[in-house]
Each structure stands twice: as structure tokens, then as C-alpha cells.
Amino acid sequence: MTWVSTRGSSPAVPFIDALFGGTTPDGGLYFPDRFEPLPPASLEEIRRADLGRIGAIVGTHLLKGEITEDALEPLVRDALDFPVPLVQVTDRVWALELFHGPTLAFKDVGARVQARLLHHFTDGTPLTILVATSGDTGSAVAQAFHGVPDTRVVVLYPEGQVTDVQEAQMASLGDNITAVCVSGTFDDCQHLVKQAFADHELRQHVWLTPANSINLGRLLPQTFYYFLIAGLQSRLPGLDRRFIVSVPSGNFGNLTAGLIARRLGLEVERFVAATNVNDVVPEFLRTGRYEPRPSVRTVANAMDVGAPSNFERMRAMYGDDLDGMRRDVAGIAFDDARVVAEIRDVYRRHGYLLDPHGAIAWLGLQPLLEADRSARGVFLATAHPAKFREVVEPAIGRRVPLPPALADAIARPRSSVPLAASYPALVDLIRAGVPAARA
Numbered sequence: 001m002t003w004v005s006t007r008g009s010s011p012a013v014p015f016i017d018a019l020f021g022g023t024t025p026d027g028g029l030y031f032p033d034r035f036e037p038l039p040p041a042s043l044e045e046i047r048r049a050d051l052g053r054i055g056a057i058v059g060t061h062l063l064k065g066e067i068t069e070d071a072l073e074p075l076v077r078d079a080l081d082f083p084v085p086l087v088q089v090t091d092r093v094w095a096l097e098l099f100h101g102p103t104l105a106f107k108d109v110g111a112r113v114q115a116r117l118l119h120h121f122t123d124g125t126p127l128t129i130l131v132a133t134s135g136d137t138g139s140a141v142a143q144a145f146h147g148v149p150d151t152r153v154v155v156l157y158p159e160g161q162v163t164d165v166q167e168a169q170m171a172s173l174g175d176n177i178t179a180v181c182v183s184g185t186f187d188d189c190q191h192l193v194k195q196a197f198a199d200h201e202l203r204q205h206v207w208l209t210p211a212n213s214i215n216l217g218r219l220l221p222q223t224f225y226y227f228l229i230a231g232l233q234s235r236l237p238g239l240d241r242r243f244i245v246s247v248p249s250g251n252f253g254n255l256t257a258g259l260i261a262r263r264l265g266l267e268v269e270r271f272v273a274a275t276n277v278n279d280v281v282p283e284f285l286r287t288g289r290y291e292p293r294p295s296v297r298t299v300a301n302a303m304d305v306g307a308p309s310n311f312e313r314m315r316a317m318y319g320d321d322l323d324g325m326r327r328d329v330a331g332i333a334f335d336d337a338r339v340v341a342e343i344r345d346v347y348r349r350h351g352y353l354l355d356p357h358g359a360i361a362w363l364g365l366q367p368l369l370e371a372d373r374s375a376r377g378v379f380l381a382t383a384h385p386a387k388f389r390e391v392v393e394p395a396i397g398r399r400v401p402l403p404p405a406l407a408d409a410i411a412r413p414r415s416s417v418p419l420a421a422s423y424p425a426l427v428d429l430i431r432a433g434v435p436a437a438r439a
């Protein structure tokens with residue numbers, strides 16, 4: 001398989017170039033040149049396999065000739081060393097819980113595999129991962145790369161604008177992780193990072209790689225967990241396979257990965273693109289017009305995205321076939337009041353505690369399950385409810401204890417480097433070097 005641009009005017013490259021390069025030279029995103037379904041024997045094995053094995057099978061298929069299964073399987077097992085359970089919530093609905101990793105959100109999956117892929121494909125040249133964050137991405141990336149040899153992470157976040165937990169997860173690690181607290185906004189942080197990637201002089205001295213969600217190294221591992229649904233299907237003999245999968249979406253990387261999994265052979269009836277009021281994709285599915293707009297703050301803030309970057313990949317998959325996309329993907333959006341009410345209601349009726357993002361995915365399933373009584377649903381639960389205590393606790397009228405990993409992070413001492421929002425200061429910091437990872 002080679003990797004081409006969604007915009008079609010950059011040369012096809014091997015995976016290693018796409019992995020380290022980030023975006024394509026023509027400003028698009030990397031994408032497989034074609035989708036070859038998994039062979040039937042692999043699909044059969046997947047129905048009995050655990051996540052590490054699934055990652056090895058699907059990953060080697062996607063990266064044929066670039067990494068061996070023997071190298072990939074331990075890499076995936078090391079990255080995904082936390083449970084990803086399918087929890088039954090009602091007789092027809094299961095939650096795929098993706099939030100048991102170190103930062104308690106699904107971004108751990110992509111970031112932890114990406115970190116190990118980068119390390120696998122380096123030749124020992126020290127690598128600097130530079131990333132701007134409004135909170136969640138930075139903490140997942142910092143945790144994912146912590147202690148990975150020959151890499152260091154420089155993560156820029158806006159002073160006073162990330163949560164206490166998020167700051168703890170970035171600034172309490174030390175070693176090869178440098179948290180940089182910028183006196184400015186998230187946009188300032190992102191602008192500084194963009195300047196660094198455009199700075200050829202700097203890049204001659206320092207090997208810089210981005211780690212944002214459009215990177216293939218993060219996208220591809222997200223296809224793995226969808227195949228856990230095949231295992232569920234095989235454990236439900238006699239029930240038909242009409243599964244609807246609802247994905248709480250912001251930048252649409254998660255949903256794109258699901259659509260790829262389906263093209264590789266996973267049997268899914270339909271996906272739901274479930275969003276908060278930042279609903280440009282559900283609007284597109286309704287009207288056929290894509291109109292990105294500034295994002296609005298909601299209780300599901302990891303999905304507050306007004307111009308979703310991976311939508312470009314979804315469009316590349318369907319070309320001009322809007323009806324084809326509509327057949328595969330239903331779009332639906334929910335406002336904050338509905339989300340909070342549903343968290344309370346589901347907790348009371350089913351004893352299951354949703355976070356605001358998972359609640360949107362759960363809500364997205366309901367109209368489709370009502371319309372088709374024989375269908376079953378899986379929703380992706382992307383964050384631990386304790387991560388959004390300020391929303392969840394008032395909704396259910398109870399305290400939600402912090403899991404030990406979070407409580408530990410909050411208790412550890414923190415240190416971040418203060419930085420004025422000025423580019424020369426960032427260059428000095430990057431070139432001055434940061435201690436390499438402990439062996």
C-alpha cells in the first residue's frame with residue numbers, strides 16, 4: 001500500500017514518509033491509495049482475537065511490506081496495555097469503552113501507538129515532537145511519549161486555559177517531556193508551532209515531527225478497536241449482524257477510522273456521526289453543503305470543532321457520492337441541555353454513567369434503534385466520566401471519584417517552562433535541547 005494525498009497532487013509515498021511528514025506537500029492529508037479488504041481467514045481470526053492480536057493483523061495488512069507482524073504485535077500490546085471492554089448497557093446497546101488508558105480518553109489509543117511507530121521507524125536520530133494543545137491532545141501525547149527513547153516532546157499550552165487535571169498530566173512527567181506554558185491563547189500556541197514547522201533553518205538542526213490528530217500514526221490504530229465488534233457479533237449466535245455504531249465526533253478522526261475498518265471488511269450496518277451543536281457534518285449530510293464556522297463551547301468540549309480536519313478524508317473516500325455517504329453515515333446533533341438530561345436519565349434507568357461525549361454517542365443511536373427493532377447498537381465511550389466531573393456530578397447528584405491514575409497525576413509536583421508568545425523564544429528553547437529520555 002502507498003499513501004496519497006486527499007487533494008491528489010502530491011506523489012504517493014511509503015508509510016514511513018507519511019508518518020514523519022504529517023500533512024502532504026499539496027496541503028492535503030495522507031490516505032491509502034486503495035482499500036483492500038482483509039482476507040477471509042484474517043477476518044475469521046479477528047472474531048476470536050484480543051485487541052493486541054487484532055492490531056497486529058489489521059496493522060500488518062495496512063502496512064504490508066513496511067513492518068512485520070512479529071515487530072508490530074509487541075508494539076501494539078505495549079501501547080494498548082489497558083482494557084478496552086465492550087460493556088452491555090441494555091439488551092440492544094453496548095458501550096465500547098475507550099477511556100481506560102493513562103489520560104482516561106480515547107486519544108491514548110492513537111497517541112500511544114503512534115509514539116511506538118515513530119520509535120520503530122527511527123534510526124536513532126533524536127526526534128522532537130512539537131505540539132500545541134488546548135488540553136486533551138497534549139496530555140495524551142505527553143503520556144504516550146513519556147520514556148520513549150530518542151524522542152522528546154515539547155508541548156505548548158495556553159497559560160490558565162487548561163484544566164487542573166490536564167496541566168498535571170503534561171507538567172508532572174519530566175524526563176523527555178517539556179511542558180511549555182505560553183502567555184497567550186491556544187491560537188498563539190498553534191501559530192508558534194506552525195512557524196516552527198515552516199522554519200527550514202530550524203529543521204536543518206532539529207528533527208521535528210507533528211503529533212496532531214491528522215497524523216496517520218494516530219489515525220490507523222483507531223481502526224483496530226472497531227474490530228472488537230466482530231468478536232461481539234460472533235458471541236451473539238442467532239442474532240443478526242445489523243449493528244449500528246455511533247461515534248461522538250469533533251475532528252472526525254475516530255469516525256474516519258470506523259469507515260476504513262468497514263472497507264477492510266468489518267460488518268457494520270451504518271455509522272452515526274453524533275455531534276454537539278458544532279454540527280457542520282450533520283448539516284452537510286442534510287443539505288449537501290459544507291460550511292465550516294467558528295466553534296462554540298459545549299459541555300463535550302473535546303468535540304468543539306467548527307472545521308473538522310478529517311472531514312477531508314471522509315470526502316476523499318466518497319468523492320461526489322453524497323448519497324453513498326448518507327447511506328453509510330447518519331448525522332445528528334444534540335445541545336447541552338439534552339446531553340445533561342440524558343446523563344441523568346441513563347444513570348437512573350440503566351445504572352450506567354456516561355460522560356458528555358459518550359452521552360452524545362448514546363443519544364445518536366436512539367432514533368435508529370427505534371426505527372429498526374432488529375438492529376443493535378454500539379456507541380463509543382471516549383472519556384471517563386470522572387474527567388468531566390463538573391458536568392456529570394450535578395447531573396446525577398452524586399460525587400464521581402477520581403480514578404487513581406488521575407489522583408496521582410494531580411498530586412505530583414509540576415514544572416513547566418514559561419514562554420512569551422514570541423517565536424524567537426521558542427526557537428531558543430527547542431535548540432537549547434531538553435534532557436533525552438531515560439533509558
Ligand SMILES: *Cc1c(COP(=O)(O)O)cnc(C)c1O
Pocket residue numbers: 105106107136213248249250251252253254255302303357382383
Ligand atoms: C477528541 C475527542 C473526541 C472527538 O474525536 P474526533 O476523532 O476528533 O472526532 C470525542 N471524545 C473525546 C473524549 C475526545 O477527546
